[in-house]
Structures are given as C-alpha cells and as structure tokens.
Amino acid sequence: MIVITGGAGFIGSNFVHHWLAERDEPLVVFDALTYAGNLENLAPVASDTRFSFVRGDITDREAVERLLNRVRPRAIVHFAAESHVDRSIRGPQAFLKTNVEGTFVLLEAVRVYRAQWAPSDRESFRFLHVSTDEVYGSLGPSDPPFSEATPFAPNSPYAASKAASDLWVRAYTHTYGLPTLICHCSNNYGPYQFPEKLIPLMIHHAIENRPLPLYGDGSQVRDWLHVEDHCRALLAILDRGRVGETYNIGGRNELTNREVVETVCRLLDRHRPRAHGSHVEGIAEVPDRPGHDWRYAIDTGKIERELGWVPRETFVSGIEKTLSWYLDHPDWVWNVTTGAYREWLDLHYGTGRSERPAQA
Ligand code: NAD
Ligand code: TDX
Numbered sequence: 001m002i003v004i005t006g007g008a009g010f011i012g013s014n015f016v017h018h019w020l021a022e023r024d025e026p027l028v029v030f031d032a033l034t035y036a037g038n039l040e041n042l043a044p045v046a047s048d049t050r051f052s053f054v055r056g057d058i059t060d061r062e063a064v065e066r067l068l069n070r071v072r073p074r075a076i077v078h079f080a081a082e083s084h085v086d087r088s089i090r091g092p093q094a095f096l097k098t099n100v101e102g103t104f105v106l107l108e109a110v111r112v113y114r115a116q117w118a119p120s121d122r123e124s125f126r127f128l129h130v131s132t133d134e135v136y137g138s139l140g141p142s143d144p145p146f147s148e149a150t151p152f153a154p155n156s157p158y159a160a161s162k163a164a165s166d167l168w169v170r171a172y173t174h175t176y177g178l179p180t181l182i183c184h185c186s187n188n189y190g191p192y193q194f195p196e197k198l199i200p201l202m203i204h205h206a207i208e209n210r211p212l213p214l215y216g217d218g219s220q221v222r223d224w225l226h227v228e229d230h231c232r233a234l235l236a237i238l239d240r241g242r243v244g245e246t247y248n249i250g251g252r253n254e255l256t257n258r259e260v261v262e263t264v265c266r267l268l269d270r271h272r273p274r275a276h277g278s279h280v281e282g283i284a285e286v287p288d289r290p291g292h293d294w295r296y297a298i299d300t301g302k303i304e305r306e307l308g309w310v311p312r313e314t315f316v317s318g319i320e321k322t323l324s325w326y327l328d329h330p331d332w333v334w335n336v337t338t339g340a341y342r343e344w345l346d347l348h349y350g351t352g353r354s355e356r357p358a359q360a
Helices: 010-022 039-045 061-071 085-090 093-115 157-176 198-207 227-240 257-271 301-307 315-328 330-337 340-349
Strands: 002-005 027-031 051-055 075-078 126-132 180-185 187-189 212-215 221-226 246-249 254-256 283-286
Touching: 002 010, 002 061, 010 027, 010 039, 010 227, 027 061, 039 051, 039 330, 061 093, 075 093, 075 227, 085 093, 085 157, 085 340, 093 126, 093 157, 126 157, 126 227, 157 180, 180 227, 187 198, 187 227, 187 315, 198 212, 198 257, 198 315, 198 330, 212 257, 221 227, 221 257, 221 315, 227 246, 227 301, 246 301, 254 257, 257 283, 257 315, 315 330
Parallel strands: 002 027, 002 075, 027 051, 075 126, 126 180, 180 246, 187 221, 212 283
Antiparallel strands: 221 254
16 A cells, blocks of 8 residues: 555646556555645546545644554655745745645654564655755756756745755655655646646646746746656656665756747647637747746656666657647636636736636
C-alpha cells in the first residue's frame, strides 16, 4: 500500500492513473481538496478496489498519524503543495504553511511511524518528495542547464517554500536516517491541469475567444515535460532510486512562452478555428510577473544514466494529445472554471464571468 498526498491535483491524479495502470498494489490518496484539488480528476478510478480517498490536510498532525497507523503504507509519494507562482506572489503565507510546515508534519509523522517497525524493515520505506526546478533560480541564455549539484537560489515565495521543504527532507535523511528521495522536475503539461497554469489557461481562453495574456515580451524559456513522462520517471525513482539522492527530470523541450502559446494557437486554428483570422491574433502582452525567472533548463543526465529513463514525448506529440484532451472534456473545463478559479481570474486579470459553452 502506498499513500499519495495531493493526489486530487494535476500531477498527483495523473500519477494515480499511471500507478493503477501499471501496478496491482493499492494506494490511498490523502488530499485537502483545496481550490486545486478536484475529485473529478479521480472519477475514472473511483470504483477501482485498489483505490481509496481520504480527505485531510498535511498540516494536521493527528490526521496524518491516523492515516499512517490505519493504512500502514510502505511508501509516500508527496505531491501536496500550493503550486502556483502568481498566487504565491499575492499570498505567500499559504505556501509557507502547506509546503514547508505540511512537509515537516509529514516527515515527523513518518519518523515516528517508522520507528515502530522492525529495524530490518525500516530501510525498505520510501518518502518520495516531489519538488521543482524553480529551487535552482533562473538561467541566462548560455548558462548550462540545472544539474543536481546546482546551488539553490529560489526567487519566488513558491520556489523558496519548495526549497525549504527540500532542505527539511534532506535533514531528516541525514539526522534520522529516513529513506527519502527528492526529484526536481520542469514545467509539466497534460490532462487535468488547473487552468491557472500557462497551457490550459491559453487553451481555455482561446476557445472562449478571450485575450491570451502573455507576461512581458513572452521571451521567457521553460522546459516542457509531459506529465506521463514525469509519472514514468517517478515510478523509476521510487523503484530504483538511490536513497538520499536527488534526481532532475526534464522534457528536453526548451521553448519560449511565445512559442508555446503560438503553437497552441496554430493547433486550435486547425481543430477549433475562429470565425475570422488566427487565434494568434488573441495574444495580448500584459504586465510581467514580478521577479519573473527568465529561463529554466534541466540536465537529465543522472536519471538517464542511473535509471535508464528518457522522456518519450516531444512537445509536438505531447501538445497534440493535451489539446485533444481539453477539447474532448468541455465539462471538466467548465466545472473547474466556474469555481474559485473564476474569482482568481477576476482578481488577477480583472476579467468577468462568461457563458457556459454550448457543447458542455
Ligand atoms: P496542483 O496545485 O494541481 O495540486 C496540488 C494538490 O495538493 C491539490 O489536489 C490540493 O488539494 C492538494 N493540497 C494542497 N494543499 C494541501 C494540504 N495542506 N493538505 C493536503 N493536500 C493539499 O499541483 P501540481 O501541479 O499537481 O503539482 C504537484 C507537485 O509537483 C507540487 O508539489 C508542485 O510543487 C510540484 N511541481 C509541479 C510542477 C508543474 O508544472 N505543475 C512542476 C514542478 C514541480
Ligand atoms: O497568464 C500567464 N501568462 C504567462 O505568460 C501565465 C499563467 C503564465 N505565463 C508565463 C509565466 C511563466 O514564464 O508562462 C510561464 C509558465 O507559467 P506557469 O504555468 O504559471 O508556470 P511556472 O511559473 O513556470 O511554474 C510551473 O512550473 C514549475 C508550475 O506552476 C510550478 O508548480 C512548478 O514548480
């Protein structure tokens, strides 16, 4: 039995689907269902006997201890976090609470839980901490990509909270011998991503013929990793990763934000054309994100050499699949975009509500 924290979010729910497709072992999702947690993401596996869901907060020590003592997992894959950089700029405290204190609570609870085990069994436990490339800061155009040895230089409150949580994980390994693994991945994209993040936001806005808000001049570079490739990497790390090590995961797809948005627009021109002209005409430069990191890039040499993992999707193949998923799931998009997300849009972009699309 394994526990997945944050399994109702974007990457967590994709990992649940991936796990149940690949493994017989049961899992329990532990998730507080914040604005980003959505049980609809788990609806396809709701009746699977290997799946169960517990609503709970990782900052609630008693709830975490109850869970561990009841389900007795052999591993925890820790996704639960506040994950959106823009939200961290407007309201950093929730990031400190969930990402730092929540990770601390989990580590403490696991330390006590594991101490009840026979010494010979303790080493088989795994705590896989899902972190981000943003802990390494920002790169210039000719800087080498981030390796596992790159020093931390987080720039946003979100990145600082993730870097702090990584250091707590490291300390628990060195001090208490907790068998942990940490991974730093680049920007994920794929099904079930909350449309506050670049790609689903642009798809959703384009379909509704609303402006496509590109921060600054759109020259910032991200390395796009399809979420399925990420899930395969996480399985490899959980199975064969060396305890106490960190692994960087990237998609080998460095693109500027403008290139990403234009690609989405060109695909939509084919699949969902506007009445006149191209979706590209909807791109609107808006004020830049404060402290906007210019470039992220990942050296994936370690995970390739040690675990034999390489990404399978190119950006071209991955974005086609992703776009098709959003076009095929208008109800999912409608449901998430009518909740708290709508309030966030109003606050952040000063936009209003829109009518439900006819096909939903
Ligand atoms: P997400 O925002 O889509 O989902 C987060 C999930 O965590 C939600 O289901 C939410 O309800 C849950 N959650 C939040 N606070 C909680 C709490 N206090 N207790 C229990 N559950 C709580 O996030 P995501 O994009 O799926 O990211 C998952 C992880 O991967 C995060 O740790 C994030 O930092 C990391 N990451 C994400 C990306 C990316 O591109 N999305 C890239 C690198 C790293
Ligand atoms: O409306 C927008 N316009 C825009 O130009 C939004 C929402 C974003 N952007 C830009 C900002 C970034 O340069 O697009 C890029 C990607 O933005 P996000 O989707 O917000 O992702 P990012 O800030 O790069 O962080 C993501 O990757 C690392 C995830 O949200 C993090 O959880 C992860 O750790």
